[in-house]
Amino acid sequence: MKERTYESGVHFYGILWDIAALLLFLMLPVAICLHLGVWPEARYVFEGLLPVALLFYPTSVIEVFTYTPLLGAGGTYLSFVTGNITNLKLPCGLNAMENAGVRANSEEGEVISTIAIATSSIVTTLIIAVGVVAFSPVLPYLTDDSSVFAPAFDQVVPALFGALGISYFMKHWKLAFVPIAAIVILLLFNGTLSTGVLIPVGVVISMLSAHLMYKKGWVGQ
Amino acid sequence: MDFKSDGFMYALGFLVVAFVVAQSVFFLVRAWKRAKALGIDTSSLKKTVSSSALFTVAPALAILATVLTLSGALGLVLPWIRLTVIGAITYEVPAAEAAIDAFGSAAGLSQEVTDPEMFSTVAWVMTLGSIMPLILVPFLLKKIQKGMSKAVAKNGKWADVMSAAAFIGLIAAFIGRAIAGKGEESIIGDGAGVMSLCALVSSMIFMLILQSIANRFNIKWLQPFAMPFSMLLAMGVVMILSQVLPPDIALFEWRG
Numbered sequence: 001m002k003e004r005t006y007e008s009g010v011h012f013y014g015i016l017w018d019i020a021a022l023l024l025f026l027m028l029p030v031a032i033c034l035h036l037g038v039w040p041e042a043r044y045v046f047e048g049l050l051p052v053a054l055l056f057y058p059t060s061v062i063e064v065f066t067y068t069p070l071l072g073a074g075g076t077y078l079s080f081v082t083g084n085i086t087n088l089k090l091p092c093g094l095n096a097m098e099n100a101g102v103r104a105n106s107e108e109g110e111v112i113s114t115i116a117i118a119t120s121s122i123v124t125t126l127i128i129a130v131g132v133v134a135f136s137p138v139l140p141y142l143t144d145d146s147s148v149f150a151p152a153f154d155q156v157v158p159a160l161f162g163a164l165g166i167s168y169f170m171k172h173w174k175l176a177f178v179p180i181a182a183i184v185i186l187l188l189f190n191g192t193l194s195t196g197v198l199i200p201v202g203v204v205i206s207m208l209s210a211h212l213m214y215k216k217g218w219v220g221q
Numbered sequence: 222m223d224f225k226s227d228g229f230m231y232a233l234g235f236l237v238v239a240f241v242v243a244q245s246v247f248f249l250v251r252a253w254k255r256a257k258a259l260g261i262d263t264s265s266l267k268k269t270v271s272s273s274a275l276f277t278v279a280p281a282l283a284i285l286a287t288v289l290t291l292s293g294a295l296g297l298v299l300p301w302i303r304l305t306v307i308g309a310i311t312y313e314v315p316a317a318e319a320a321i322d323a324f325g326s327a328a329g330l331s332q333e334v335t336d337p338e339m340f341s342t343v344a345w346v347m348t349l350g351s352i353m354p355l356i357l358v359p360f361l362l363k364k365i366q367k368g369m370s371k372a373v374a375k376n377g378k379w380a381d382v383m384s385a386a387a388f389i390g391l392i393a394a395f396i397g398r399a400i401a402g403k404g405e406e407s408i409i410g411d412g413a414g415v416m417s418l419c420a421l422v423s424s425m426i427f428m429l430i431l432q433s434i435a436n437r438f439n440i441k442w443l444q445p446f447a448m449p450f451s452m453l454l455a456m457g458v459v460m461i462l463s464q465v466l467p468p469d470i471a472l473f474e475w476r477g
Binding site for chain 1: 240246270276297305369390391398410429
């Protein structure tokens with residue numbers, strides 16, 4: 001029998017883990033219902049699911065297309081199981097590839113991104129688990145609105161993307177101007193647009209303008 | 222005992238944790254072996270692990286804070302499970318609200334859920350609403366990657382520019398929100414304002430300073446930690462400013 005290459009192995013095991021995750025996650029509400037001895041009426045589930053599905057099913061299609069090329073194969077199989085992609089897994093993978101000096105679409109990029117995302121998944125899972133079990137009595141005080149830490153936790157996302165962004169902007173400042181300006185202008189018209197909408201828009205605008213700049217010979221020479 | 226946080230629920234929580242850790246370790250070990258075969262040295266792999274771990278701490282604490290926010294209504298365990306797999310606050314909160322809404326309860330997540338049927342409905346909606354990517358990924362991933370590698374083989378320079386542009390587009394969405402995004406009128410800290418801009422700008426400045434220190438004095442170990450340190454330092458700045466600035470300035474959000 002032919003030996004499996006690393007790449008084909010990632011897909012083979014990735015799909016197995018993905019299906020296992022799907023079954024496990026579906027089993028959870030079943031287990032809760034069996035344990036509590038109640039089954040919700042289907043119409044309540046559908047009524048609750050409808051607005052969520054209308055918003056999140058199309059978004060998840062866009063997410064898969066947008067993030068997959070950035071995460072790599074191993075990173076994708078891991079990230080879509082553990083979630084928190086935009087605020088954690090993706091920046092973590094990008095940071096690791098940047099530090100290791102490897103290209104995202106190379107095999108070196110693939111393994112470095114997988115190692116970073118796997119580490120991040122393990123650390124996140126353990127922090128949440130330890131936090132829930134050990135610190136549940138004191139944690140409300142830390143994250144309560146009146147705590148001194150609360151304002152800092154509110155600003156995790158800008159703090160994260162500021163540091164990540166600046167190293168990209170220094171290298172590719174020509175590419176950065178158009179998407180940032182476009183997003184800010186969009187938000188001036190409709191400030192409530194969520195990042196779920198802004199990310200695909202930003203990615204498409206950024207790639208279009210980069211393509212034009214490349215054709216003009218302004219970048220990538 | 223509260224049915225939302227009994228021993229059975231905790232057992233489910235630990236089962237999920239075991240699954241996620243097992244999957245991550247499995248991929249980590251394979252990637253590590255492959256990296257060695259590709260000739261990447263152990264020290265740079267170790268650095269990848271330690272810098273990723275440090276990088277993860279602050280966002281993970283923020284996720285933990287989300288678990289706590291939801292625990293008032295749903296107990297600790299269901300939010301813990303949901304935020305460990307697939308979950309993100311942007312999804313879990315509307316899903317739970319929609320499920321409670323279906324019962325005609327206007328209170329949403331501000332009230333504790335005491336009806337087991339309502340609780341199980343919330344569990345179903347949160348689960349069914351979030352599993353779509355797991356169904357899509359096995360079908361789409363290989364195809365997307367094939368398209369990518371074709372483009373790379375055809376024109377490597379163009380593909381590099383496009384991949385940088387995609388990252389920048391993503392980052393621009395978050396930076397744009399920190400500059401001009403609108404939050405909920407009643408919530409402090411979610412819209413663009415003094416604090417979001419302080420966090421953004423100070424983390425940029427820290428990053429520049431730390432990177433130039435690492436380069437000038439050739440401190441190799443600092444390089445991978447520049448980003449997590451900058452993030453934590455910027456959060457420290459926000460914490461201090463929110464204490465010393467007058468509240469009208471510190472809490473000012475220009476878009477609400």
